[in-house]
Amino acid sequence: MSTTASCTIGTPKAASASFASVSDSAARAAADRIGYPLVAKLVSPDVAHKTEHGLIRLGLKNADAVATAYDEMVAKARLMAGVRIEGVTLEPMLQGGVEILAGVTRDPVFGWMLTVGLGGVWTELMKDACHRLLPVDAVGAEAMLRSLKGFKLLDGYRGAPRADVAAAAQAVAALGNAVLAGGDRLREVEINPLLVMPEGTGAVAVDALVLLTEHADAKVEEAA
Missing domain, CATH: 3.30.470.20 (ATP-grasp fold, B domain)
Known part of the structure; x- marks a missing residue:
C-alpha cells in the first residue's frame, strides 16, 4: 500500500497557488498576481499522471480561462471512480528550457x-x-x-x-x-x-x- 502526494523536495519550484474553487475574486486576483500564461492542475492524491487523464490545462491567458479549466477538470475527475478532488493548483507556464x-x-x-x-x-x-x-x-x-x-x-x-x-x-x-x-x-x-x-x-x-x-x-x- 502507498500514499501519493506532491511536494517540493530539494529543488526550486515554480511559484504557485492552490484553490478549492476559482470562482471567487481572490483566486482570480492570485492568477493575475502570478502572471499569464498559466498552467492549471487538478489536485488529487489518487491520480499520479494527470496529463494522461486530461487533468492539466496549459496556456491559460486570463482569469476566465482559469475558471473554465477548473470547471472542466473537476467535471472530468468526478466521472473517475474513487478520485478525491482537493482543488486546483495554478502555476506559471514557463517558456523554453x-x-x-x-x-x-x-x-x-x-x-x-x-x-x-x-x-x-x-x-x-x-x-x-x-x-x-x-x-x-x-x-x-x-x-x-x-x-x-x-x-x-x-x-x-x-x-x-x-x-x-x-x-x-x-x-x-x-x-x-x-x-x-x-x-x-x-x-x-x-x-x-x-x-x-x-x-x-x-x-x-x-x-x-x-x-x-x-x-x-x-x-x-x-x-x-
Missing part, C-alpha cells in the same frame, strides 16, 4: 537508486537514463547528465542556448539528499519534468510525484 527527469526509488537489495534522464514526453519514448546508488553529489549528478545520449539537448544543440547544467546537477543532488533525510517514510520520488533553463537562470521542478510507505503520514514535509 530542456525537460529532464530526476527520480529516486528504493531497491530492495542495494537501497536508494537515483535516476536521471530525458523528461516530459521523451522519458518513455527515448528510454535514455543513467542510474547510480545514493549518495550522489553535484559533481556526480553532472556526470550522470553528461552520460546521457540526449545531453546534446542540454549543451546547445543546433544553436539552441546551453542549459544550466550546473543548476540541474545541484537540484538532482539536493533531491537525493532530501530522500536520504526522509528515511523510511518515502518509497519513491520522481520529478518530471525538471525544467533546465538557459545557462545562468537555474532549473525548476515543474511536477513531482511522491509515493509514501504504508506507515508514513499522508503529508510529506518540504525539504529545502
Whole structure:
C-alpha cells in the first residue's frame, strides 16, 4: 500500500497557488498576481499522471480561462471512480528550457537508486537514463547528465542556448539528499519534468510525484 502526494523536495519550484474553487475574486486576483500564461492542475492524491487523464490545462491567458479549466477538470475527475478532488493548483507556464527527469526509488537489495534522464514526453519514448546508488553529489549528478545520449539537448544543440547544467546537477543532488533525510517514510520520488533553463537562470521542478510507505503520514514535509 502507498500514499501519493506532491511536494517540493530539494529543488526550486515554480511559484504557485492552490484553490478549492476559482470562482471567487481572490483566486482570480492570485492568477493575475502570478502572471499569464498559466498552467492549471487538478489536485488529487489518487491520480499520479494527470496529463494522461486530461487533468492539466496549459496556456491559460486570463482569469476566465482559469475558471473554465477548473470547471472542466473537476467535471472530468468526478466521472473517475474513487478520485478525491482537493482543488486546483495554478502555476506559471514557463517558456523554453530542456525537460529532464530526476527520480529516486528504493531497491530492495542495494537501497536508494537515483535516476536521471530525458523528461516530459521523451522519458518513455527515448528510454535514455543513467542510474547510480545514493549518495550522489553535484559533481556526480553532472556526470550522470553528461552520460546521457540526449545531453546534446542540454549543451546547445543546433544553436539552441546551453542549459544550466550546473543548476540541474545541484537540484538532482539536493533531491537525493532530501530522500536520504526522509528515511523510511518515502518509497519513491520522481520529478518530471525538471525544467533546465538557459545557462545562468537555474532549473525548476515543474511536477513531482511522491509515493509514501504504508506507515508514513499522508503529508510529506518540504525539504529545502
